[in-house]
Amino acid sequence: MSEARRKAAPSRARQKKHWALRVLGWLAALFFLGVIGAAATFFIGYQTTDIPDPNKAFQTNTTTVYYADGKTELGTFFEQNRRTVPLAKIPKTVQDAVVAAEDRTFWTNPGISPSGMARAAFNIARGQQLQGGSTITQQYVKIMYLTQERNLSRKFSELFIATKLSRQTDKKEILEGYLNTIYFGEGAYGVAAAGDAYFSEPDPARLTVDEAAFLATVLNNPSYFDPDKPEAQKRILERYRYVLDGMRQTGTISDATYAKSSKKLPPLDKKDRGGRYAGTKGFLLDMARKELERLGIPDDEISGGGLRVVTTFDFGLQSKAVAAGVKRLPKKKNDLHVGIASVKPGTGELVAMYGGPDFLKNQLNWATLRARPGSSFKPFAVAAALKDGRDLYDVYQGDSPIEVQGQELGNEFNRDYGDVTLLKATEQSVNTAFYDLVDNQMENGPAKLVDAAEAAGIPKTQALERGRNNPATVLGPDPYASPVEMANAYATFAAGGMYAPVHTIKTVKTAAGTMRWNAADKLKPTQMIDKEVAKLVNYALQDVVQKGTGEDAKELGRPVAGKTGTAGGVAVEHRAEFAKEGDDCKDCTDTLTSWWTGYTPELSTSVLYRAGKTGESDLDPYSSDPAFFGGNWPVKTWLAYMEPALAGQAETEFDEPDPDSIKNTPTFTPTQTPTSLPTQTPTQTPTNKPTNKPTQTPTNTPTKTRPTKTRETPTWPTIPTGEPTETNTPQTPGNQGPGSQ
Known part of the structure; x- marks a missing residue:
């Protein structure tokens, strides 16, 4: 190597080092300039900022x-x-x-x-x-x-x-x-x-x-x-x-x-609390305030920030819901509770809610507290089956009992229906057919059912997630939903599968008029259930009204879809008694919840009945029917609200499903008709009902005695629910009492 080249190498190294030092120097200079600039900015800001006069008249502004x-x-x-x-x-x-x-x-x-x-x-x-x-x-x-x-x-x-x-x-x-x-x-x-x-x-x-x-x-x-x-x-x-x-x-x-x-x-x-929360409107104010908190608005600003809050509650509809909740009840009313929630499909707007007669006397809101949904959960099984590639005319076992995971599960009063289509099973709320569908015929059926329920709008809770592995999920043994949540989930079907979060706040403006929250901009509807699936669910649930367990809802005089639901268990007043005797009450089933959730294309409304201070007492003493069926008083209360709510509005039809999907293609003929009906069959049947219709649909006709209610399935392990009204409640997943109604 030449002398010149040997001398050039160190020169390049020194050059690189020189540039590195220069870069570090520039970075250091920029850092110090930043520090000086920040200090100068703070000093100037400090010198030019005067302490304003204190707000001596400090006071909150009314929201x-x-x-x-x-x-x-x-x-x-x-x-x-x-x-x-x-x-x-x-x-x-x-x-x-x-x-x-x-x-x-x-x-x-x-x-x-x-x-x-x-x-x-x-x-x-x-x-x-x-x-x-x-x-x-x-x-x-x-x-x-x-x-x-x-x-x-x-x-x-x-x-x-x-x-x-x-x-x-x-x-x-x-x-x-x-x-x-x-x-x-x-x-x-x-x-x-x-x-x-x-x-x-x-x-x-x-x-x-x-x-x-x-x-x-x-x-x-x-x-x-x-x-x-x-x-x-x-x-x-x-x-x-x-x-x-x-x-x-x-x-x-x-x-x-x-x-x-x-x-x-x-x-x-x-x-x-002050008198502003008295009466039924206290529940609305309490619910609105809680939603404002969830939106991140500080508590002191809610109380005294001078906000202008517009809710989703419709004054006229709210008055009608209160009237229905107060007046359209059984004669026996002590410790009987009704929750009513009404949602506008496609928007998620809670337009009316009845949570109780007086918020100051009892803060338990029966429209927002979750409860066992019973057969009200079956429409989500229908949606899951349709998504899974099945159709309304697939055939399932309607006889009682049916074996699922080594357990014998049955229909209400052990009735036999023979082979039934999914459409017929939905219409008559046949428990065994739904067990056959979800637990025997569908792979991972309970999990698919849970997915469908959550897609429709039922909140994801620990109790619901446990249902992914529970063969009784189709009858909702745990407190999965409240009337508000159920009304919104059914509203998803009414809106063609479009889900919108249920809410009570439309807009919030500051005292200066600035828009703080606008639900229309923040809560957009989402297609969560396939449109064709939703159409078929609506079709099946219209059959429930036309000739099934919710037939009395036909009195509304316009297209209606819906589903009944009752859930059984051991009432709170009986639990200590049976526990003391070491008896799990295999020969009794109290009715703990009774539902009717019905909807039109314009409005989805859910009605729930419960009894007792915690909502865990037996409903049956409040009705002269064999049990407190969802097709009786819940439908009556629903009609008392929906008839005036929709009065004067144009009648709207549900979108028809694909004609090919509702053709009764199977060639089978049911081999059995319902048997083992209670001997105390209601004696009065509306004249517009088919004469060959099974007579198990309840009416308000008193009966002299009640049939003995028997438990069709063994007790499943107790699962804590975490709900305020579900303290140590024994769970009986396979038996929902009158769950087929």
Whole structure:
């Protein structure tokens, strides 16, 4: 190698190193320029930002809730309750509890939190909602000096004002203002109002350590830490212990006090809700408020942000639903409950709901609490079968019993129907035919049934997911759905398979008129069930009305489709008795739920009957029929609502399915007709019913005695449901009592 070439190599290496150093230099220069620029920007912002006059007239603005027309007022969420007290009258335990919960460096920080600023910047970069107002000073500034708008400009103003306020104002003054203005939930602004709201103690000086820690817990997010929500109990206790631990670390409480107080939450002594929730409309307001929370609107803004909320509830239809729920009931009414929900197909709008007579007397909403659906679940099996390539004229076993996974499952009253088509099985709600379809004939039938139910709109729950491996899923032994959810799922069929999420909020506007939420833009219908499948389901469910278990619904005088459903089990008043005797009640089946969900192309409405304080008592004593059938009182109540609801509207036909799919091509002839009917067959049959129709369809004609109801299948293992009204309820999947009705 030449001398010249040997000398050239080091030159290139030095050149590369030279360029690397230059790049590093430029990066360092850019970094320092960024730091200087940021500092300069903050300094300029700090110098040019003045602390505005405090909002001395601070008060919440009424949030008004309207019916669907946007004009008729449903109610308000204005719940302002505030009383100012000087810091000297707020004990140190209360002050320290709030500091431990919200800002442990409050007494030493400059009014802002660098980590909070970094978190806010990170959220902005990810396109998420602005957060990071973590210091007490920043929160106080947001309340007293700024609006609730969450944008970058407001965030910078908050930082500048908080920094300047912290330098110019005594920390004790800031804490006093904060403790008298922060929202604690329950309409309470300030610690004095909060103590009164949660513990009926208006004097902060008399709050215990436990009570002070609890108030400091809920103020962080009153909706998320709402003690009225069962699902919030664990997270409330965890944060409550976090607050107590902070108090221990600062020396406010001893280790012994922490050990004693952290065991459980203090007992609440809450005041009754205001009269604005009285009567039936309280259920509507409560449901609307919960949906606003799910939309991410802060609790204090819901209570006092001056929002204009338009719901989906139709004033006229709501009045008709209330009238039906109050007036069209059996004569015996004590502890009898009815839930009514009505949904507009294709939109998901809940236009009417009856959850009970008075929200203030009983907050259990019978239209939103889930219950055993019984045979109301069979339409989803029809949809699953059709999707699986089967048709309405495939033949299944209608005799009772049928063997499934080594278990004998049967029809109501052990009736035999012979071989039946899927269409006939749906019409007469033949249990064994559906067991044959789902468990014997379809591969992974229960799972396909669950898929169809969820596609239609039944929420995905643990109980429903367990049904993927349960041979009794077709009769819905667990609390899978509420009337609201069932009405919306059937509305999917009515809309040709188009699913839309059920909702109660149409629009939300701020006090300034800015659109905060618009359901029409956010909740778009989706084709979840094949259109032809939906048409065939509608066709089959119209047969239920024309000549099946829901025949009385023909009185509506227009095209109607629907399905009855009753679910059996052991009533709550009988469980202890049989458990004590070691008897699993194989010779008895109480009726626990009774359904009728019927729909037209314009409206889908579900009616559910339950009994007892928890909804787990026997329904049968309320009816003179062999059982509290879905085709009787639920249909009557449904008609009492639907007839006036659709009065004056043009009659609309369901879309016809492909003619080839509804031709009765099989050549078989059923070999048996229903047998073993109860001897107390109703004596009065409407004249428009076919004379050769099986007489098991219930009517309201009293019978002198009831036939003995027998359990056709063994008891299956108990499965906890997690529902508030399903405490330790024995599950009997194979036997739904009068499940075929």
